[in-house]
Amino acid sequence: MSDDPGSSGAPPFLTAVVRNRGGGDVAEPLLSLAAQTTRDFDVVVLVEPGDGVVGDVEDVVARFSPDFSERVRVMATAGDAMGGALAAAARETRSDYIAIVDAGDVVFAHWAETFAAAAPGNEGRVLRSLVASQQVDVATAGGRVAYTSTDRPRCLRPGPFDLLGHVDAEPEPLLGLALPREVLAGQSVAPEVATADLEDWAVVLTAALLGGVTETGEVTYLHRLVAAPPGAGRAGDRRGEDAWRSVVAALGGRPLTLPAGTLVTLRDRALESAALRAEVVRLRDERDRAREEAGLQATARAEAQGQLDEIRASASWRLSAPVRSAGRLARGVRDRR
Amino acid sequence: VSPDVPGGWNDEAVPAPAAPSLSVQTILYGHGPDDLARFLNGLGAAVRVARREGALGPVGLAIGDCSAEPVVPADRLATLADQVTSAGIGNFEYRFFGENLGSAGGHNTLFRELGGETVLIVNPDVYAMPDLLAPLLERMAEPAVGIVEARQVPLEHPKSFDLATGDTSWASTACALVDGTVLSDLGGFDHESFFLYCDDVDLSWRARLAGRRVVYEPAACVFHDKRLDPAGQVVTGEAEVYYSAEAALMMAWKYSRDDLVEEWGAGLLTTGSDAHARAVEAFRSRRADGRLPEQLDPAGDVAQFVGYAYARHRFAYDDE
Numbered sequence: 324m325s326d327d328p329g330s331s332g333a334p335p336f337l338t339a340v341v342r343n344r345g346g347g348d349v350a351e352p353l354l355s356l357a358a359q360t361t362r363d364f365d366v367v368v369l370v371e372p373g374d375g376v377v378g379d380v381e382d383v384v385a386r387f388s389p390d391f392s393e394r395v396r397v398m399a400t401a402g403d404a405m406g407g408a409l410a411a412a413a414r415e416t417r418s419d420y421i422a423i424v425d426a427g428d429v430v431f432a433h434w435a436e437t438f439a440a441a442a443p444g445n446e447g448r449v450l451r452s453l454v455a456s457q458q459v460d461v462a463t464a465g466g467r468v469a470y471t472s473t474d475r476p477r478c479l480r481p482g483p484f485d486l487l488g489h490v491d492a493e494p495e496p497l498l499g500l501a502l503p504r505e506v507l508a509g510q511s512v513a514p515e516v517a518t519a520d521l522e523d524w525a526v527v528l529t530a531a532l533l534g535g536v537t538e539t540g541e542v543t544y545l546h547r548l549v550a551a552p553p554g555a556g557r558a559g560d561r562r563g564e565d566a567w568r569s570v571v572a573a574l575g576g577r578p579l580t581l582p583a584g585t586l587v588t589l590r591d592r593a594l595e596s597a598a599l600r601a602e603v604v605r606l607r608d609e610r611d612r613a614r615e616e617a618g619l620q621a622t623a624r625a626e627a628q629g630q631l632d633e634i635r636a637s638a639s640w641r642l643s644a645p646v647r648s649a650g651r652l653a654r655g656v657r658d659r660r
Numbered sequence: 661v662s663p664d665v666p667g668g669w670n671d672e673a674v675p676a677p678a679a680p681s682l683s684v685q686t687i688l689y690g691h692g693p694d695d696l697a698r699f700l701n702g703l704g705a706a707v708r709v710a711r712r713e714g715a716l717g718p719v720g721l722a723i724g725d726c727s728a729e730p731v732v733p734a735d736r737l738a739t740l741a742d743q744v745t746s747a748g749i750g751n752f753e754y755r756f757f758g759e760n761l762g763s764a765g766g767h768n769t770l771f772r773e774l775g776g777e778t779v780l781i782v783n784p785d786v787y788a789m790p791d792l793l794a795p796l797l798e799r800m801a802e803p804a805v806g807i808v809e810a811r812q813v814p815l816e817h818p819k820s821f822d823l824a825t826g827d828t829s830w831a832s833t834a835c836a837l838v839d840g841t842v843l844s845d846l847g848g849f850d851h852e853s854f855f856l857y858c859d860d861v862d863l864s865w866r867a868r869l870a871g872r873r874v875v876y877e878p879a880a881c882v883f884h885d886k887r888l889d890p891a892g893q894v895v896t897g898e899a900e901v902y903y904s905a906e907a908a909l910m911m912a913w914k915y916s917r918d919d920l921v922e923e924w925g926a927g928l929l930t931t932g933s934d935a936h937a938r939a940v941e942a943f944r945s946r947r948a949d950g951r952l953p954e955q956l957d958p959a960g961d962v963a964q965f966v967g968y969a970y971a972r973h974r975f976a977y978d979d980e
Contacts, residue, residue, distance in 0.1 A: 350881075351789075351881065354787065354789050355814060355883055357702065358698065358702065360694075360698075360885075386705060386709050387705050388702065388705040391701065429813050431814055431885075432883070432885040462878045469811060469878035470878070471878050471974075472975070473974055474974075474975045475818075476888060478888075478890055478891070481891070542888040545815075
């Protein structure tokens with residue numbers, strides 16, 4: 324692996340793709356990339372189309388040292404979804420791996436070096452580092468706008484990659500992962516994927532299933548939350564739900580690599596599922612018995628009410644009314660003494 | 661990586677006539693040529709941008725080397741000087757000290773020999789944002805400001821600061837702009853008391869006792885190579901544990917908090933690590949030998965001891 328891709332003409336090991344979704348800040352992500360401990364990577368900044376946006380970002384890039392800025396390209400997404408642009412960027416670069424840095428986020432100085440150290444012997448596999456997140460506000464000291472952190476950083480998913488959790492409960496963020504370039508360039512991601520968060524979910528799922536995941540154990544990425552964190556992506560979104568099913572269906576027709584431990588997890592979940600199904604059956608039986616009992620009690624109550632109504636409507640009950648009134652009066656006088 | 665840098669930066673070499681001059685000081689200890697090259701790339705871009713905006717006059721760079729062996733061998737000095745010159749930095753000094761003076765001692769030596777109207781004290785593991793210098797210099801021009809601290813990423817210091825004025829308890833000299841008169845009037849850092857940590861807290865508090873303001877400028881940004889472990893804690897080495905504990909006791913003593921000297925000393929001995937215990941012993945040895953500094957700020961006008969911190973913090977990096 325060369326540490327100086329420019330001098331040898333060899334492609335760099337890694338391409339950092341900076342996603343400028345929503346016009347977020349790119350200066351600080353670029354600063355953190357310029358400060359990396361290795362130069363064996365290049366950078367593609369993907370920006371959404373807009374008046375002067377590309378030029379503005381190019382101006383930001385040009386302010387950095389030529390040692391860094393000469394390794395940075397700015398590409399417009401040309402109205403495509405960001406996932407499509409990501410695939411286009413992947414086809415343009417010649418690096419082995421691609422890793423995402425979102426606008427507003429920053430990476431630690433050993434981000435690229437950590438991936439480079441983990442890659443040998445793990446070709447084709449996803450390289451996973453840990454992501455910390457931190458709440459930040461926008462400060463305006465001196466009339467200038469800048470971030471300022473308001474809480475300590477915390478690791479989002481400190482444990483190992485959980486494929487099944489990613490599928491059904493807790494999606495793994497795309498951030499912190501280096502993906503084999505061919506996964507993105509080969510358009511393995513289903514084109515039906517339309518929402519941004521689902522794009523990420525599908526990319527992670529696809530890459531992890533095709534090649535597996537290698538853990539680095541290092542915290543190399545800081546995800547900064549300026550506002551409420553983005554949702555998981557597919558809940559409550561009909562279009563997202565359909566796309567999710569499409570991705571699963573597409574991947575379901577392919578031979579896939581499952582990480583070690585998956586079979587045990589699947590067995591445990593199957594046992595748990597069977598136990599839950601048995602519990603559901605038991606609860607339904609209990610419910611049915613309760614309903615039946617309630618029905619019997621209602622019938623008995625109705626019969627008793629009918630008999631009472633018959634008594635009150637009878638001639639003897641009406642004729643004896645004065646006697647019952649005199650009795651109540653006598654009890655009242657006695658009770659007041 | 662060779663410290664060679666692509667040329668073509670000389671188009672901004674002519675300083676603006678009325679712009680302030682700047683002396684940049686950094687201290688090496690065990691760093692490599694790649695570290696220095698990276699540092700210079702960031703600094704060079706910041707000088708070029710500030711120069712182009714007319715915010716910056718002549719710039720000098722002084723590198724002090726406390727390493728056991730020179731980071732820059734004699735046969736590479738000319739190349740390094742070319743790199744510095746191509747970044748628009750007119751004066752360049754590289755001093756191999758031949759001993760570890762510590763950060764504070766190294767900076768004092770450089771300033772004593774070279775001086776400076778405005779001094780950027782900066783760590784070599786810092787990479788400057790291209791827009792770093794103009795906001796720092798603008799802040800320094802405000803009345804009574806003596807020290808201006810830059811914001812660090814990825815891990816920002818949690819000290820609180822006044823959002824309107826930037827005023828804060830103290831400034832980290834991982835990257836801070838210091839008025840040269842602050843350094844000369846105060847005799848620089850107290851390197852006798854603070855070898856590695858809290859030299860900047862002490863300098864800040866003495867500056868404030870002398871009527872100068874210490875301000876934080878979040879728009880001036882640098883990358884500082886600090887890291888997190890999987891538990892979300894800032895990675896620290898054994899030396900940091902020892903010297904920060906020793907410095908804490910020295911701060912409590914120097915700023916007339918004998919109660920904290922006793923409390924912290926006892927706490928470090930009973931619940932701390934071996935490094936903490938050695939720090940307490942070192943402090944007590946200095947006290948027994950009469951080698952502690954003169955006590956200041958008896959009324960607590962400036963000094964802030966909040967828990968184990970020297971300012972109110974917006975948050976803590978650990979879960980204390």
